[in-house]
């Protein structure tokens with residue numbers, strides 16, 4: 001059986017990766033979305049094992065030592081990583097897998113999966129990114145400032161990825177992602 005495709009969506013926090021991934025999965029339920037592990041505390045409404053595997057720093061560091069993560073990164077003071085086993089199983093059984101991850105982790109994927117399709121999602125502008133982070137209302141003012149600072153570095157790295165898609169109009173961005181994946 002042919003192995004599935006590994007699809008990575010990356011870009012700054014608040015650009016709309018999660019929104020786009022939810023829409024993509026609703027239209028293409030055959031795609032498998034990897035659930036990440038993180039040491040970040042759950043936000044109100046987030047569910048363990050659905051939104052993330054919420055783990056302690058010790059548990060995360062053990063996962064690193066035991067090579068249970070395909071990639072991991074420290075972002076805004078917390079660890080985030082992709083559990084290896086399910087991704088490898090899904091790919092081996094012919095299913096395409098989607099990772100929604102930040103830029104450092106997306107870079108690392110290139111080393112282990114050079115054939116992965118890595119799509120960078122850009123905001124129409126930094127001021128619109130800030131508006132989205134604020135409107136989302138999930139992070140403190142300090143956390144938003146930290147994410148925006150990080151975003152400037154991340155945006156400068158967009159050319160490293162296979163595709164750059166601007167998430168201005170949601171439907172247009174989604175159609176461009178679909179075209180990149182399925183054609």
Ligand SMILES: Nc1ncnc2c1ncn2[C@@H]1O[C@H](COP(=O)(O)OP(=O)(O)OP(=O)(O)O)[C@@H](O)[C@H]1O
Pocket residue numbers: 011012013014015016017018019020132133135136167168169170
């Ligand atoms: N095209 C768009 N136009 C306007 N608002 C958008 C668009 N796409 C997403 N948003 C809004 O922007 C906010 C951030 O989106 P989302 O949470 O999907 O970002 P993200 O990139 O997944 O962030 P994080 O990396 O922190 O998880 C949400 O409130 C979402 O509804």
Ligand SMILES: Nc1nc2c(ncn2[C@@H]2O[C@H](COP(=O)(O)O)[C@@H](O)[C@H]2O)c(=O)[nH]1
Pocket residue numbers: 011012013017036037040071072073075080081082083100101102103104105106
């Ligand atoms: N390198 C990885 N980055 C990940 C992973 N899962 C999520 N993320 C990214 O972290 C930031 C912050 O997420 P938030 O939920 O706190 O807003 C965001 O860019 C996510 O895409 C992962 O497994 N590895």
